[in-house]
Amino acid sequence: MSSKLPHTLEQYRHAVHAHELSAEEYLDETRQCIEHGDPQVRAFLHLRLDAARSDAQATNPLSPLAGAPIAIKDNIMVAGERCTCGSQILEHYVAPYSATAVVSLLAAGAVIPGKTNCDEFAMGSSTENSAFFPTHNPADLTRVPGGSSGGSAAAVAAGFALGAIGSDTGGSVRQPAAFCGVVGFKPTYGLVSRYGLVAFGSSLDCIGPITRTVRDAAIMMNIMAVHDPKDATSVKRPHVDFEATLQPTLTGKRVGIIRELQRLDVQPEIAAAMEAARKAAVRSGASIVDVSLPHILSALPVYYIIAPAECSANLGRFDGVRYGLHVDGRNMTETYSRTRNAGFGTEVKRRILIGAFVLSAGYYDAYYKKATSVRQLITDELEQALQSADVLLTPTTPTTAFRIGAVTDPLEMYKADVFTIPADLAGVPAISFPAGKDAAGLPIGLQLMGPRWSDADVLSSANVIFTALGGES
Amino acid sequence: MTTTIGLEIHVQLATRTKMFCGCSTTFGDEPNTHVCPVCLGLPGALPTLNAEAVHLAITLAMALGCEVHEVSEFSRKNYFYPDLPKSYQITQFDRPIATVGSVPIVTERGARSIRLTRAHIEEDAGKSMHVADITLGGETLVDFNRCGMPLIEIVTEPDMQSGDEAYEFLRNLRRLVRWLGVSSGDMEKGAMRCDVNVSVSPDPALRGTKVEIKNLNSFRSVKRAIDYEEQRQAQCLGGGTSIVSETRHFDEVQGTTTVMRSKEASNDYRYFPEPDLPLLQLDSTELESLRAQMPELPWEMQSRFERDLGLSPYDAALLTEERSTAEFFQQTIALYNNPKKAASYMGTEVARLLNERGKTLSETQLTPAALAGLLTMVENNTISNTASKDVLPLLVDTGVTPAEAVKNLGLEQVSDASAIKDYACEVIAENATQVEQFKSGKEAVLGFLVGQLMKKSKGKANPKLAGEVLRTLLKS
Amino acid sequence: MAMIIDKETLEHVALLARLEITPDEEGSLLGDIERILGYVAQLSSVDTSATISKRPAMAELRPDEPCEGLTREEGLGGAPAMRDGFVIVRNVMGAEDE
Ligand SMILES: [Mg+2]
Numbered sequence A: 001m002s003s004k005l006p007h008t009l010e011q012y013r014h015a016v017h018a019h020e021l022s023a024e025e026y027l028d029e030t031r032q033c034i035e036h037g038d039p040q041v042r043a044f045l046h047l048r049l050d051a052a053r054s055d056a057q058a059t060n061p062l063s064p065l066a067g068a069p070i071a072i073k074d075n076i077m078v079a080g081e082r083c084t085c086g087s088q089i090l091e092h093y094v095a096p097y098s099a100t101a102v103v104s105l106l107a108a109g110a111v112i113p114g115k116t117n118c119d120e121f122a123m124g125s126s127t128e129n130s131a132f133f134p135t136h137n138p139a140d141l142t143r144v145p146g147g148s149s150g151g152s153a154a155a156v157a158a159g160f161a162l163g164a165i166g167s168d169t170g171g172s173v174r175q176p177a178a179f180c181g182v183v184g185f186k187p188t189y190g191l192v193s194r195y196g197l198v199a200f201g202s203s204l205d206c207i208g209p210i211t212r213t214v215r216d217a218a219i220m221m222n223i224m225a226v227h228d229p230k231d232a233t234s235v236k237r238p239h240v241d242f243e244a245t246l247q248p249t250l251t252g253k254r255v256g257i258i259r260e261l262q263r264l265d266v267q268p269e270i271a272a273a274m275e276a277a278r279k280a281a282v283r284s285g286a287s288i289v290d291v292s293l294p295h296i297l298s299a300l301p302v303y304y305i306i307a308p309a310e311c312s313a314n315l316g317r318f319d320g321v322r323y324g325l326h327v328d329g330r331n332m333t334e335t336y337s338r339t340r341n342a343g344f345g346t347e348v349k350r351r352i353l354i355g356a357f358v359l360s361a362g363y364y365d366a367y368y369k370k371a372t373s374v375r376q377l378i379t380d381e382l383e384q385a386l387q388s389a390d391v392l393l394t395p396t397t398p399t400t401a402f403r404i405g406a407v408t409d410p411l412e413m414y415k416a417d418v419f420t421i422p423a424d425l426a427g428v429p430a431i432s433f434p435a436g437k438d439a440a441g442l443p444i445g446l447q448l449m450g451p452r453w454s455d456a457d458v459l460s461s462a463n464v465i466f467t468a469l470g471g472e473s
Numbered sequence B: 001m002t003t004t005i006g007l008e009i010h011v012q013l014a015t016r017t018k019m020f021c022g023c024s025t026t027f028g029d030e031p032n033t034h035v036c037p038v039c040l041g042l043p044g045a046l047p048t049l050n051a052e053a054v055h056l057a058i059t060l061a062m063a064l065g066c067e068v069h070e071v072s073e074f075s076r077k078n079y080f081y082p083d084l085p086k087s088y089q090i091t092q093f094d095r096p097i098a099t100v101g102s103v104p105i106v107t108e109r110g111a112r113s114i115r116l117t118r119a120h121i122e123e124d125a126g127k128s129m130h131v132a133d134i135t136l137g138g139e140t141l142v143d144f145n146r147c148g149m150p151l152i153e154i155v156t157e158p159d160m161q162s163g164d165e166a167y168e169f170l171r172n173l174r175r176l177v178r179w180l181g182v183s184s185g186d187m188e189k190g191a192m193r194c195d196v197n198v199s200v201s202p203d204p205a206l207r208g209t210k211v212e213i214k215n216l217n218s219f220r221s222v223k224r225a226i227d228y229e230e231q232r233q234a235q236c237l238g239g240g241t242s243i244v245s246e247t248r249h250f251d252e253v254q255g256t257t258t259v260m261r262s263k264e265a266s267n268d269y270r271y272f273p274e275p276d277l278p279l280l281q282l283d284s285t286e287l288e289s290l291r292a293q294m295p296e297l298p299w300e301m302q303s304r305f306e307r308d309l310g311l312s313p314y315d316a317a318l319l320t321e322e323r324s325t326a327e328f329f330q331q332t333i334a335l336y337n338n339p340k341k342a343a344s345y346m347g348t349e350v351a352r353l354l355n356e357r358g359k360t361l362s363e364t365q366l367t368p369a370a371l372a373g374l375l376t377m378v379e380n381n382t383i384s385n386t387a388s389k390d391v392l393p394l395l396v397d398t399g400v401t402p403a404e405a406v407k408n409l410g411l412e413q414v415s416d417a418s419a420i421k422d423y424a425c426e427v428i429a430e431n432a433t434q435v436e437q438f439k440s441g442k443e444a445v446l447g448f449l450v451g452q453l454m455k456k457s458k459g460k461a462n463p464k465l466a467g468e469v470l471r472t473l474l475k476s
Numbered sequence C: 001m002a003m004i005i006d007k008e009t010l011e012h013v014a015l016l017a018r019l020e021i022t023p024d025e026e027g028s029l030l031g032d033i034e035r036i037l038g039y040v041a042q043l044s045s046v047d048t049s050a051t052i053s054k055r056p057a058m059a060e061l062r063p064d065e066p067c068e069g070l071t072r073e074e075g076l077g078g079a080p081a082m083r084d085g086f087v088i089v090r091n092v093m094g095a096e097d098e
């Protein structure tokens, strides 16, 4: 894409509002970029560029997003478009309604160039679990883009869209953002409606923006953070302008470093990036505090009980009776299992089986119930730590993007989410922002977490560190 | 042999929309026309709880004497069935909205109280119709209109000992739900459904093996199924066969129960808290005001009518079957201070007319004031009791006042002694034989002569006065 | 380490979840699940005796007002079998299905 073209939402909005650029022009550029780049990256499962162009023509140039292309993860409903969740079982499923977040984006003038690839039903950390094809990391096509919102992160990183939305259940927005060198924000649970997001782990799932800058994430949050009566877990809050509240410094802020996570093995360049970010924070006026979260390392096992338990119920609806794949059997039991066996991939089946097991008679207390108690314990500890620190700084991932096919052991794959899962369990806001590159030139992401409903503060603090490290304001 | 019976009753709450979505609850429409992403279990859809369903559930639970909990929780009950779109039912498990309670019943064995274990709110499944077709191997037709209908499930303690008691319990519960307006209680439309647990034991101190009976479509079926099952289990035990814990299906035609499935193969429902719905927290002041607004319950009113108004048990039961009838009665006796007479008139003349018209009281033009007026006219001898039967249809059908009706029909009672004397003279002249009999001491003949006089006056004569005038003339 | 989940339990759980485990999957699936369950079982050593659940409460309930749903075609247009407005499935009266 021509370097004169805007490459952030903010620049785009400015250019369109100033009549220097039209939405159609920009979309034509985007089309070229996608046609040129996506055959290698494979960020999209389905494109709708012609429809997007007519949508762009019809948008109000003065609307907040003014026809900006925003890509949608394929587990979020867009009325009239296919929604496969990266699964065979929904290969031909067409959404009869739009998710509330999509409705908000469209109302703000966004246009949708396509639906992005993801791990099947958002279960995975590499987008290799898509039933259709893996997505490649635009920074190095031999590597994974992370997951499960790998298509969304790759699309934004490759310039196929100015922004995207993904879903974050255990890190699925932040981890691919880190791998692809873009910003990924997981809001406080309840801030963005889940209506129309295909449920994986309902008590964890959050829709969040993936953008090139922290400011762009704030711009998208301004549109998506709306109370939704259709989602009983959506919370009514006083209106906050996330963009307007971005501050230039960290004066008076306490940045916490989690002692227990310091002991984890991370790639040396990521440790160095942490050090650089810490210094940048101090230079920006923050103080550094050491906090302890004694049970934070239990977050991973807690997650791999609760998320499968919830998914085992959530994915029961894919039974071949009303929609989706149907494989006939001699009776209903056989019809169900043949349908589901043909429709679900290995990782999904594995998690459904684990989920059914941890909820079943005789195991419920030892697994599911115990996990919910430990989840509460971790949440309490995190809440307490966030009394002595305003934000917590951690790496987003232990390593940078790994090679496609390199991680085959499911348990090893799960461990890629060790830093991101605690925020999902506690429902607190967390952001991953780019913080340099490793020796191989692969993006490094760092994470900031804050207390529930401190989304504006987390975005603001991340913006200061991100720009101090050379990111675009 | 001792029989122990417990019931699980599902009552459909009378809301406009379903439990977790805005689809209409209208019954009897074309299949699959009241559906949406939520009740069809489409991907991405989420439940939102109907405030009115909660309100109705609390009202009923309070009337049942339950402890209503300020905090309750929804859970998912997981099982696969084609009429269960999400593959789980949203119900309450660990923390139901209400626990303990009781319903009084009266049977031949006297008055008793049936304890309730709990009451919880949940959504209904869709409706499956099984079509047996040999060539097709059989198929099932599914309609999701019913899917997501709001229900309250009431679970009793195993406190009943006969089919009659279960029948009486259900009748009384149905009267209550209709009384409160929380449900139509209409079993034919599935607004009230009941599963029965029956166990028979030769030792009164020991509980027998529990057998569950499903597919009970009327109160009578409940009684029939229990009676059959009682006999079947007793026969098994008598013959040395032990009872198997199983679910049985009631066959309406045969009046028998057959095995549906054995309990051992039953599902492991994997209940867990519903993450899509935060806890249900009730406001304590709202609960208090609901409690304060609670109307007098049918069984409370029934015993008050017997105790304070001296009504017969039959009349008291009849008048408290429907709340509108009870209220009509109370308004009537506020204007006409003879409850026993009003009750018996309502139970006979009014009831007969309603029956003929095929209408309920509220569907007619009759008002408490009109009925009180009519009864007062009889009491004052303005019209005779017989004449009142001609007046009543006008009040019921047209809504005119009793005075207008009486005037229109020309039915004012003749209490004028001189006019009656004229009739009496004619009667004496025309019935010489009977007059002789009376004079020779056969006093009973007077009744016949009064009857003749009434006929002459077209029923308008005051019968009491007629008797007196005849007697005076005959004795003179 | 003692087996957490054996073949029979896995088959039982698979039936509950209406999944079919093919013979060639069985070994690896059982092995992976066994290792994952072994890993998450470490939670048993965490002391949660003082932890109190703090699930939030619903802020507001939905008013009982009908709103527009989907037509039969919109909602069930993708169903594999329909007749006279009904969704058709195989007969489910069989004991194993309930
Ligand atoms: Mg139930």
Ligand SMILES: [Zn+2]
Binding pocket: B018, B021, B022, B023, B034, B035, B036, B037, B038, B039, B040, B148, C069
């Ligand atoms: Zn609905």
